[in-house]
Amino acid sequence: MQQHLPMFYTFPSIRGIQAGRxxxxTMCPLKLIPRIFLFDEEDIDPTVRSQRVLNKARVPEIAEYLINNCKDYVFSAITASIDGLVDFVPLSDDPVNYNIGIIKVPMTSKIVINDGQHRRAAIEAALKKKPELGDETISVVFFLDEGLRRSQQMFADLNRYAIRPSGSLNILYDYRDPVAEIARQLSYELDLFDGLTEMEKTTISNRSTKLFTLSGLYRATNELINNKIDKPYEELKEISFKYWAVVGKHIKEWNSVKEGVVKASELRKDYINAHAITLVALGKVGYCLLDEFPDTWEKELEKLQLVEWYRGNKYWEGRVTVGGKISFSRNNLILLTSALKKVLGIPLSTEEQEAERSLQSSN
Structure with a gap:
């Protein structure tokens, strides 16, 4: 009678100990990831799942990142639990190499992802478009499955202290996004922003000497060059530098801080133009201004000197402030943008007109 030999997945591995376990x-070829790693189905009750439901909207974005950056992408390790008998074979009996070897995992084992299900789904999607990625590898941390309770606790522990870096820090370290590069250069090279831009945090503390955040500058510049991203980088950079330099000339409060006449903290307390909503609104206005007045936009910006930025001005209540406090909601951004457009003589969009009517009716 013919015997069937057990079939195994074999991985070169390093053995370790955590919490006595x-x-x-190991390293796993990308082409094996969709085949051997499972994740719980979304229709299973969360009490009997060991992870969150897969957010399918995230998968294409991660897959495109992998495909578009196949020469310099970075994926962190996948963490998984093996429900099966794992055999670790040391490289040798030498104590130095005793924790280096291979693990043999029966193909009948259930291998469930504890952390990395979106990476797994993205790898599967990317391989369909770029199968040559299949021979590349991703690091995997294997634990032995001790049941649902332990798997759920692992998921909670793996995500307990996970904190996303701030928006400003992401922009500071992002060299793929041309707008991030422009925002960084603005913060260093344009006199208006140099020394007044918070490079790491997305919020500014009361005592800070900074007036802008890198994330606010990024968002404002992104609004300024909206839909122009297909233009050459140097042209986008030139537009950005020129626009913000001209804007800066006509906002006396910013210059007072730059010259050391007024503290940034005092400006934040009393003026709306010391907050990110104004910077972003100016970016949105700039996009329309360059289209509406391509030859005279610099002259038109002189009208910014007519704006009364004082936050105690009743005009700003409901438009920028709610109960005297700055509100950076989408509706408030629309209303501030429309207010600046009216000063500069730029026609309002349908959305802005509707927001103005709603504000008037509520008053």
Missing amino acids: EYYI
């Missing part, structure tokens, strides 16, 4: 670190 063995675990294994």
Whole structure:
């Protein structure tokens, strides 16, 4: 009678110990990821799942990142639990190499992802478009499955202290996005922003000497060059530098801080133009201004000197402030943008007209 030999997945591995339990670190070819790693189905009750439901909207974005940056992408390790008998074979009996070897995982084992299900789904999607990625590898941390309770606790522990970096820090370290590069250069090279831009945090503390955040400058510049991203980088940079330099000339409060006449903290307390909503609104206005007055936009910006930025001005209540406090909601951004457009003589969009009517009726 013919015997059937057991079939195994075999991975080169390093064995370690955490909380008295063995675990294994290995490298897995991308082409194997969709085949051997499972994740719980979304229609299962969360009490009997060991992870969150897959957010399918995230998968194409991650897959495109992998495809478009196949020469310099970075994926962190996948963490998974093996429900099956794992055999670790040391490289040798030498104590130095005793924790280096291979693990043999029966193909009948259930391998469930504890952390990395979106990476797994994105890898599967990317391989359909770029199968040559299949021979590349991703690091995997294998734990032995000790049941649902342990898997759920692992998920909670793996995500307990996960904190996304701030928007400003992401922009500071992002060299793929041309708008991020322009925002960084503005913060260093344009006199208006140099020394007054918070490079790491997305909010500014009361005592800070900074007036702008890199994330606010990025968003404002992104609004300024909206839909122009297909133009050459140097042209986008020139537009950005020129626009913000001209804007800066006509906002005396910003210059007072730059010259050391007024503290940034005092401006934040008393003026709306010391907050990110104004910077972003000016970016949105700039996009329309350059289209409406392509030859005279610099002259038109002189009208910014007519704006009364004082936050105690009743005109701003409901438009920028709610109960005297700055509100950076989408509707408030629309209303501030429309207010600046009216000063500069730029026609309002349908959305802005509707927001103005709603504001008037509520007053």
